[in-house]
Amino acid sequence: MKAITGLVFAMLIHGVVLAQSHTISTEDITHFWEAYDELTSAKSKADSISIIQQKYIDRATGHFKTFIRIRKFTAEEYVTLLGKYPQFWKSVRPLTENIANRKDEIEAVLQKFKNELPAFEIPDVCFAIGCLRTGGTTGDKLILIGSEIAAADKYVVKDELTPWLKSVIGNTGDIVSMVAHEAVHTRQKGRNTDLLVSVMNEGIADFVTELVSELNINTHIHNYGKAHACEIRNEFSEVIRQKSNDLKPWLYNGNSAGNRIADLGYYVGYAIAELYYNKQSDKQKALEWLLDRSKYRRIYELSGYHERCN
Structure with a gap:
């Protein structure tokens, strides 16, 4: 009995150490x-x-x-x-x-x-x-x-x-x-291979953060995006159809955004993730896909974000 108790105690201590290993x-x-x-x-x-x-x-x-x-x-x-x-x-x-x-x-x-x-x-x-x-x-x-x-x-x-x-x-x-x-x-696993994946990488991070913790680092970007949702959606979808991989108009463009807010890709990626997630009945599987960059092009297609907004 003492041996078992000692083993359990050791396991508990080990668990505490693991829990505090970061x-x-x-x-x-x-x-x-x-x-x-x-x-x-x-x-x-x-x-x-x-x-x-x-x-x-x-x-x-x-x-x-x-x-x-x-x-x-x-x-x-x-x-x-x-x-x-x-x-x-x-x-x-x-x-x-x-x-x-x-x-x-x-x-x-x-x-x-x-x-x-x-x-x-x-x-x-x-x-x-x-x-x-x-x-x-x-x-x-x-x-x-x-x-x-x-x-x-x-x-x-x-x-x-x-x-x-x-x-x-x-x-x-x-x-x-x-x-x-x-x-x-x-x-998130997988590589940032192109514009679409890079935009979704950032926007999905915003979406999942908000989903799990109700926190968001880019509220000002999302507020602007929602106010110009159709314009941004149609513009981005056309860029993807043209197979452009120029990040500059969408991400990390703080000093060159011109007359609109910088880093709009965060909003675009979030909007794609939200559309996709809301359509899925298996939310756990949807969440796993959102964390896998190799699935991002398929998520974009399933989301319907590429369809014209009027």
Whole structure:
């Protein structure tokens, strides 16, 4: 009996260890603001670059090193951005520092995904300060968050920012929403092979995030999309018929979107996913398909999104 009890106890302990095997790290945020505070001693731009390099980049955690490699952050770029947008950085600082106090919220949404998404494994999450180019991205079982974007709210100072940054900053739905969106990307399998798959990849991440957690990082994009739904649907469907693979009009086009909102592909992919999902009687199978990029062209066909909207 004692042996059985001991075995059960060991299994329970093992289960706890497994449940806590992922990490949520904010250490790099601390390093950034320590480096930032030391900039007051800099006597030249070269001094500033050296401080950011030594006190922030050289102290990068293992996951932040991955972020640096993927996004090619440099000390010189940080110094340039700190000089261009001083009031923004001052205003966003407390929001980024407060992320350390919100790990329970993040853990809760990750556990929700584990319970509701098929074969979802909770990834590590690394919060760092980026160069105002990315709110979030993913690596192998890893979520990387650009906290200066993800944590910003509508009250941060935006007067100094570019038009695209003004449209993004404060409109990404908070850090928990960003983690949720990127969590879906860690579960999607297959390659982004063309425009259609790339658009659906992003829009499906929005759709599944909202389906599971009721969160969305792109409410402003979806509001615009819904207001111009037929126009956008017909335009995108024609582009796909012409077999165009130009991402620029639809994704990652913050500085070249012209007179309409950037990154409309997020809305298009969401709309396709929603049409498809609502038509399926087997919701679990539909969800599994939405997480498989090799199914995206078939999902597009089944959704009916390619049919002309009047």
